[in-house]
Amino acid sequence: MSIPMQRLPEQQPSVWQPASVKEAIQLQKQWGDAAVVVAGGTWLRTRWENGVSAVPQHLISLGRIPALKSLSMDERRVVLKDGEHELMGPLYIRYGPLLSLSAVMTSELTREHAPLLLQACAEVAAPSIRNMATIGGNVMTRTGDLIPALLVLDAQVVLSDGGQERKLSLQAWLAATADPSEIMTGILLPLQATTGESKSCQFYLKAGRREAFTPSVVTVAGELTFQPDGTIASAKLAAGGGTAIPARLTQAEALLTGQPLSKALLKKLHSVAYEQCAAVPDDYAGIAYRKTTAANLIVSECYKAWRGSKGGGADAPES
Structure with a gap:
């Protein structure tokens, strides 16, 4: 246009x-x-x-x-002591904010360590736009479709005043007022250590007014980690869409953590997610529609994740 x-x-x-x-x-x-x-x-x-x-x-x-177009692995390591074991602290992937979404998607680091981010990038606009649009620009809008995925991945932003840099969690940065004396110089994704005793499932969904190349009505992302008995060891959920600032759904996360999935829990999850999801109406979708859509998607994906953790069985959660 x-x-x-x-x-x-x-x-x-x-x-x-x-x-x-x-x-x-x-x-x-x-x-x-x-x-x-x-x-x-x-x-x-x-x-x-x-x-x-x-x-x-x-x-x-x-x-x-x-420097703002770089993509690297942060080599700084922290040794943590856990009883008799020494654990290597998480490394970071550092994305320069001027990296195009296409460059983020084609990076081996993204493919290997951040498939959720790759999936989110693939949902943004058309390929020609992804060749120009940048990961930093998407975040700087404070409403970008990548943000729910980045929140679930515990992303941090790096800010510079021209002399020194400081780190801030993406969640805290979104909640704060932008400082015009700083420029974003990096986006960090911590690489979490995995164990053989638990299984993690991630999801990202974008609902728009048509199937492709459309602004989002709702975007949701999540990560559930299950114990061998099906109990939810940890939950990370985030939602955004439209002109709403995405946020982690901390109340919904707390509700799930430590619980076995059940029909009663899913019903309560829908209610909590509906209440906590931020939504801004426009000419195409109202608040209730956006909040209901987000809650529906989250409950559906949590159920699918639970089934996946059980090996794909068709058994429904017990009520």
């Missing part, structure tokens, strides 16, 4: 291409609200074309900062 001629600004925005994060932050401070930091620009362009946001006077492109 192109901008109608009558809506084109009299003067196109100035495009700045800083060579470092420090320089980008200096430009951001210099221009203030008249400037917008841009990565792939796919989300910003739709907002400008739909009249949601005004075209800014200045665009600060991060495309010339090589």
Whole structure:
């Protein structure tokens, strides 16, 4: 979709291409609200074309900062003592925020260690858009479809003030007010140690107004870990969609943890998930529809995960 001629600004925005994060932050401070930091620009362009946001006077492109396009394994290790055993602490995959979604999807690190993120990326827009859209841009919108998956994966964001970097959980970052004096320089995914005694199942679902290439009405993600007897050892659930800020469903997680799955528990899960899911209405879907859809998807996927943990048996949970 192109901008109608009558809506084109009299003067196109100035495009700045800083060579470092420090320089980008200096430009951001210099221009203030008249400037917008841009990565792939796919989300910003739709907002400008739909009249949601005004075209800014200045665009600060991060495309010339090589470090923001990197993808690496964090080699720092922490030795933890557990009785007589020494365990290696989790490593991290570090995604540069300017990595395109296509680059994230084709990475062997993603395929091996973060298949849930790969699945979420595959649900975003069309392939041509995924070649331009970036993982950092999706997160920076605070409503991106990748965020529920990243929340379930316990992602952290790395922020820089041009001098020093700091880490913050994605969940905490979403709950805080954005600091204009910082730029996101990394997204970290911890690699969790696995044991042979438990089995984990992950899921990601996006419901839209049509089957493909559509904005989300609801996105849900989850990870359930089961003990050999079918008891839920741990649960991670997250939901978002539309213009709602995604969040972990901590009450639903607490409800499931330590419990064997049952029809009564699934019914209660639906109620708790419905209450905790954030939803913002628009012209296409109201709050009740979004919350009901999210709760339905979560209950359905938890049941499927339970069946998978039992070897695919058809037996329903006991009431």
